[in-house]
Each structure stands twice: as structure tokens, then as C-alpha cells.
Amino acid sequence: MKSLILLFLLYASLSFSQTIDYNTKKGFAIEGYDVVAYFNNQAVEGNKNFVSQFDGVKYKFVSKENLNSFNKNPEKYLPQYGGYCAYAIGAKADKVSINPETFEIKDGKLYLFYNAWGTNTLELWRKENPKELKEKADKNWEQLKFKK
Structure with missing residues (x-):
């Protein structure tokens, strides 16, 4: 009986565990752009023939090598x-969509930015103290990442 209760508690904790809220516009991370290609300084949409999934999110790639x-x-x-x-x-502790072609690779990490209607937030990021904004974003993300 004791093992049955432990099994139930384990199942319940897994059932209610939170998952990170990923931006999956168009059904894929980064609107279907290839996350590996960014590290070669390329913003390019992936191909539906090269798809993978990680942490419940689908990703598209331009090639089998990137996949x-x-x-x-x-x-x-x-x-x-x-x-x-x-x-x-x-800057605002707010989840905002991105333009998948506006990005920066910094310290081996991929950062994406909104860029439309005359507002390029990558330019603002660079102009307004990126180190401070990153620190704030890291802190804010801890509060936002599970909110849908």
C-alpha cells in the first residue's frame, strides 16, 4: 500500500509540473526558423522534411546536418x-513576439528581438545597456517562463 501511495504522489507531481512557455507562433519555435543556422549568422526558415522536437516544442531545420x-x-x-x-x-517584463530575422548571438546564446513598425528592439538593446537589460531579462524570465 505504501508503494502505491508513493507511486500516486510521483505521478501527481509529474502531472502538475509546469513547462516553460515557448513562443511557438506558426506551430514551431522561432516561426520555423532553423535555430542551428543562427549560430552560423544566418536567419533562414527550416524545411518541413527536417523536424525535431525538444521539451514539447517543434523545430525545423534547413538540412539533415543541422537537425x-x-x-x-x-x-x-x-x-x-x-x-x-x-x-x-x-525592459518591460513582457512577452512580445519577434521578427525571426532580428537576432544576436552573444556568449554562445541566441537572443531574438521584435522588429516592425519602425521599432527595432535589437537596436534599443544595444543602445540602452545590453548587460543591464540581460540581467533584468534573466530575472524577469524566472517569473514569466511558466505563465501562458
């Missing part, structure tokens, strides 16, 4: 802040 690279070490390629705009997370 394999991701599958070997997915954490290396994951966008920061669930793929939401890094500037908005840092």
Missing part, C-alpha cells in the same frame, strides 16, 4: 527567454 547537430545537443541552440523578444523581457 543532427540540434539532436546531439539541443540546449546549446535553444533561444533565450523561450524565443520571445529579449528586449521586452528585460
Whole structure:
């Protein structure tokens, strides 16, 4: 009986565990752009023939090589802040969609930004003290990452 109760408690805790809220516009992370390609300084949409899944999120890739690279070490390629705009997370503690072609690789991490209607938040990020904004974004993300 004791083992049955422990099993139930384990199942209950797994059932109610929270998952990170990823920006999955169009059904894929980063609107289907290839997360591995960003690390070669390329913002390019992936191909539906090269798809993988990690942490409940689907990713598309431009090639089998990029797909394999991701599958070997997915954490290396994951966008920061669930793929939401890094500037908005840092400056306003708000989840904002991104323009997948507006990005920065810094210290081996992928940061994405909103860029539309004359507002390029990557430019604002660089101009307004990126170190401070990143620190704020890291802190804010801890509060935001489980909120849908």
C-alpha cells in the first residue's frame, strides 16, 4: 500500500509540473526558423522534411546536418527567454513576439528581438545597456517562463 501511495504522489507531481512557455507562433519555435543556422549568422526558415522536437516544442531545420547537430545537443541552440523578444523581457517584463530575422548571438546564446513598425528592439538593446537589460531579462524570465 505504501508503494502505491508513493507511486500516486510521483505521478501527481509529474502531472502538475509546469513547462516553460515557448513562443511557438506558426506551430514551431522561432516561426520555423532553423535555430542551428543562427549560430552560423544566418536567419533562414527550416524545411518541413527536417523536424525535431525538444521539451514539447517543434523545430525545423534547413538540412539533415543541422537537425543532427540540434539532436546531439539541443540546449546549446535553444533561444533565450523561450524565443520571445529579449528586449521586452528585460525592459518591460513582457512577452512580445519577434521578427525571426532580428537576432544576436552573444556568449554562445541566441537572443531574438521584435522588429516592425519602425521599432527595432535589437537596436534599443544595444543602445540602452545590453548587460543591464540581460540581467533584468534573466530575472524577469524566472517569473514569466511558466505563465501562458
